Each structure stands twice: as C-alpha cells, then as structure tokens.
Amino acid sequence: xxxxxxxxxxxxxxxxxxxxxxxxxxxxxxxxxxxxxxxxxxxxxxxxxxxxxxxxxxxxxxxxxxxxxxxxxxxxxxxxxxxxxxxxxxxxxxxxxxxxxxxxxxxxxxxxxxxxxxxxxxxxxxxxxxxxxxxxxxxxxxxxxxxxxxxxxxxxxxxxxxxxxxxxxxxxxxxxxxxxxxxxxxxxxxxxxxxxxxxxxxxxxxxxxxxxxxxxxxxxxxxxxxxxxxxxxxxxxxxxxxxxxxxxxxxxxxxxxxxxxxxxxxxxxxxxxxxxxxxxxxxxxxxxxxxxxxxxxxxxxxxxxxxxxxxxxxxxxxxxxxxxxxxxxxxxxxxxxxxxxxxxxxxxxxxxxxxxxxxxxxxxxxxxxxxxxxxxxxxxxxxxxxxxxxxxxxxxxxxxxxxxxxxxxxxxxx
Numbered sequence: 001x002x003x004x005x006x007x008x009x010x011x012x013x014x015x016x017x018x019x020x021x022x023x024x025x026x027x028x029x030x031x032x033x034x035x036x037x038x039x040x041x042x043x044x045x046x047x048x049x050x051x052x053x054x055x056x057x058x059x060x061x062x063x064x065x066x067x068x069x070x071x072x073x074x075x076x077x078x079x080x081x082x083x084x085x086x087x088x089x090x091x092x093x094x095x096x097x098x099x100x101x102x103x104x105x106x107x108x109x110x111x112x113x114x115x116x117x118x119x120x121x122x123x124x125x126x127x128x129x130x131x132x133x134x135x136x137x138x139x140x141x142x143x144x145x146x147x148x149x150x151x152x153x154x155x156x157x158x159x160x161x162x163x164x165x166x167x168x169x170x171x172x173x174x175x176x177x178x179x180x181x182x183x184x185x186x187x188x189x190x191x192x193x194x195x196x197x198x199x200x201x202x203x204x205x206x207x208x209x210x211x212x213x214x215x216x217x218x219x220x221x222x223x224x225x226x227x228x229x230x231x232x233x234x235x236x237x238x239x240x241x242x243x244x245x246x247x248x249x250x251x252x253x254x255x256x257x258x259x260x261x262x263x264x265x266x267x268x269x270x271x272x273x274x275x276x277x278x279x280x281x282x283x284x285x286x287x288x289x290x291x292x293x294x295x296x297x298x299x300x301x302x303x304x305x306x307x308x309x310x311x312x313x314x315x316x317x318x319x320x321x322x323x324x325x326x327x328x329x330x331x332x333x334x335x336x337x338x339x340x341x342x343x344x345x346x347x348x349x350x351x352x353x354x355x356x357x358x359x360x361x362x363x364x365x366x367x368x369x370x371x372x373x374x375x376x377x378x379x380x381x382x383x384x385x386x387x388x389x390x391x392x393x394x395x396x397x398x399x400x401x402x403x404x405x406x407x408x409x410x411x412x413x414x
Contacts, residue, residue: 044225054177162333260309
C-alpha cells in the first residue's frame with residue numbers, strides 16, 4: 001500500500017507511534033529458557049542472570065606505573081631524596097620482600113605493592129644511581145597505587161540480566177572471575193517475503209517483476225549471535241501456500257517476520273490467513289511515514305510481525321517498532337536506538353498528520369558540534385537507494401508543518 005499524502009487527512013484514525021509500540025511490546029513475552037555456557041562461547045548472547053563480582057577488582061593493591069615503591073615515612077624533608085634499591089617486583093610476583101627501612105623497590109605496572117609501601121614514584125621522576133635512585137618531588141601517600149576493590153568490591157553488582165554480552169560486558173565478566181554464565185537460549189526467528197512479483201537478485205526479471213530486497217535486508221538486520229534464523233525465502237500470493245508456510249513457522253519459531261501483504265488490498269492475505277490458522281491478529285494503521293500498516297499477532301508460542309512491502313517502509317517500521325518487539329522477546333532489556341540532537345540545514349514544509357522518519361545526510365556541523373541535516377527527497381517510501389545513501393533518519397513530529405533552517409530535530413544515526 002503506497003504512502004500517499006491523501007491518507008494524512010485521516011491520521012486521527014491512526015495509532016500514534018508510541019501507542020503502536022506499546023501495543024506491540026504488550027504481546028512480546030520474553031523468553032524464559034536458558035542455558036549455561038563457557039564465557040568464551042557466550043559472547044554476543046543475552047545474559048540471563050544478574051552478575052556480581054566474585055573478587056575485589058583489582059584483587060590487590062598494585063602499581064599504576066613503572067617506577068619505584070617507597071615508604072613515605074622513610075623520607076626526610078628534601079629537597080633531594082636518595083634511597084638504595086632492595087629488590088624488584090614485577091606483575092605476577094607475590095609482593096613478598098625483605099627490604100630494610102629506608103630502601104626502595106623497583107616495581108612495574110600491575111605488580112603487587114607490598115603492604116608497608118605506600119607510594120610509587122614513576123621512573124620518569126627519578127634519576128638512576130649505581131645501586132639506588134634519586135628524586136626531588138616528594139610523593140603523597142597512595143600515589144600511583146590502585147587499591148584493592150577500588151573498581152569494584154566482591155559481591156558488588158556488575159551486570160544485569162538482559163544485556164547483550166559484547167566486548168565491554170565480557171571483559172567485566174572475565175575480570176570478575178566468571179568462567180561460565182547463564183544466557184537465554186537463541187531466539188528462533190523465521191522470515192519470508194510475500195509477493196508473486198518477487199525474483200531473487202541475479203535472476204532475469206519478467207514483466208511486472210521486481211527483485212526481493214526485503215529478504216536480504218532482514219537477513220542483515222537479523223545477523224546476530226543470539227538469533228537462530230530460518231529463511232523461507234519468497235512465497236507467492238497464494239492463500240494456501242501462505243497458510244502452509246505460516247503454520248509451519250508458527251509450530252517452530254518464537255518470532256515470525258514477513259514483508260508485504262499486511263494491508264487491506266485484495267492480495268493482502270496475511271491478516272486473514274493468520275486468523276484462519278488460529279492466530280490472534282492485530283492490524284494497525286500507524287500515524288508514521290513511511291510505514292503506516294503493520295500487523296502483529298500471537299499463535300501459541302509464536303509472535304508474528306508483518307511489515308509493509310515497500311523496502312523503506314519495511315526498514316523504518318522494523319527499526320522503530322519491530323526490532324523492539326524482537327528485543328523484548330529475546331530477553332533484552334534495551335533495544336531502541338539512541339537519539340541524537342541535530343539541526344536542519346534548510347527549511348522544511350510538509351503536510352502534518354504522521355510522524356515522519358525522513359532520510360537525511362549530515363552536511364557539516366554547528367560550532368558546538370551538532371550535526372546539520374540535509375533532507376533527502378520528500379517522496380521516498382519505495383526508494384531503497386536513498387536509504388543506502390542516507391546517514392540516518394530525522395524524526396519530524398506528527399503535528400509539524402513548517403520548520404526553519406537551524407531548527408532542532410531528533411536524529412537517529414545509522
């Protein structure tokens with residue numbers, strides 16, 4: 001169904017984006033099944049347990065610098081301090097020593113600082129003597145020493161369940177002593193595209209046929225370690241075939257995503273077919289551009305999300321609504337894109353009624369570093385090439401009709 005401006009006259013009949021998202025999230029029950037994996041195999045998965053540190057972080061007082069450990073009580077009034085060297089301590093050593101009073105220890109970054117030494121003088125501030133060191137700047141107690149538990153005390157919380165285990169999270173878990181963690185099982189996702197007109201890239205197009213870009217777009221969007229993906233490919237607009245594929249998907253998947261066939265045209269079969277196999281259907285008209293029609297429902301354990309057929313509409317609807325439903329289903333506690341603030345590089349005039357997600361390019365920045373956005377073509381719901389050329393989406397509120405150059409907008413960066 002095209003995103004024509006004439007429909008905006010009836011935007012009061014549509015759901016707001018916020019209400020549509022709220023309704024979508026209300027049926028996206030999170031997974032409960034879990035598995036325990038070695039930490040190295042859990043990278044990219046969704047954490048299913050709250051984690052507290054098993055150890056103090058760091059576990060012992062250690063040197064933050066290459067230099068010399070000293071006892072400040074051994075130092076006189078200066079202005080020069082000379083101390084003999086009584087040994088060396090490197091990372092991995094125990095920190096045990098028999099250094100007499102009035103001596104220093106050569107120490108390296110990460111090495112344990114003995115309990116009776118209370119400062120480290122970095123090597124750049126010292127002159128090396130034959131059997132000792134000389135320095136002129138009196139160190140303060142605690143200087144260049146990282147104290148045990150300074151980062152985190154044992155049993156302190158480090159991560160909440162529902163986060164994706166990326167580089168930062170896995171580093172924290174490893175530092176906290178986790179050899180294995182409990183994660184949610186992979187989300188089983190099935191996708192297919194509806195439409196008798198669809199051909200695969202590389203095939204020869206016949207009259208009235210188009211290449212199936214939505215399939216490849218979804219494959220890229222769903223390429224995540226916490227997803228087990230089944231791709232059913234394109235399915236022609238035949239109710240019997242659609243019913244068979246949809247029924248099979250409902251019996252095996254946690255989430256089904258389709259593109260096309262979710263509006264009210266004669267060839268838009270998905271709402272009726274899903275209802276006929278026992279699914280609870282909710283077809284929404286959302287006051288958003290592009291997008292507008294989106295369908296979701298439940299059948300048994302399976303959550304169904306039906307996106308528009310236009311590639312740009314499908315992409316935007318998925319990013320704003322569908323992806324957050326999927327994240328909730330997978331057990332993630334966050335999913336939405338982080339919005340930025342930006343300003344318009346040109347004036348804007350448009351018809352109010354629907355919240356618009358306009359492809360934009362960044363054209364320089366303001367003096368304070370805020371991106372300046374150049375609007376791309378006002379008619380773009382089927383122009384997937386524009387999407388590939390854009391830097392992100394400018395969010396234009398539904399009631400907005402006119403904005404001046406320099407006006408602030410929310411910006412969703414790709």
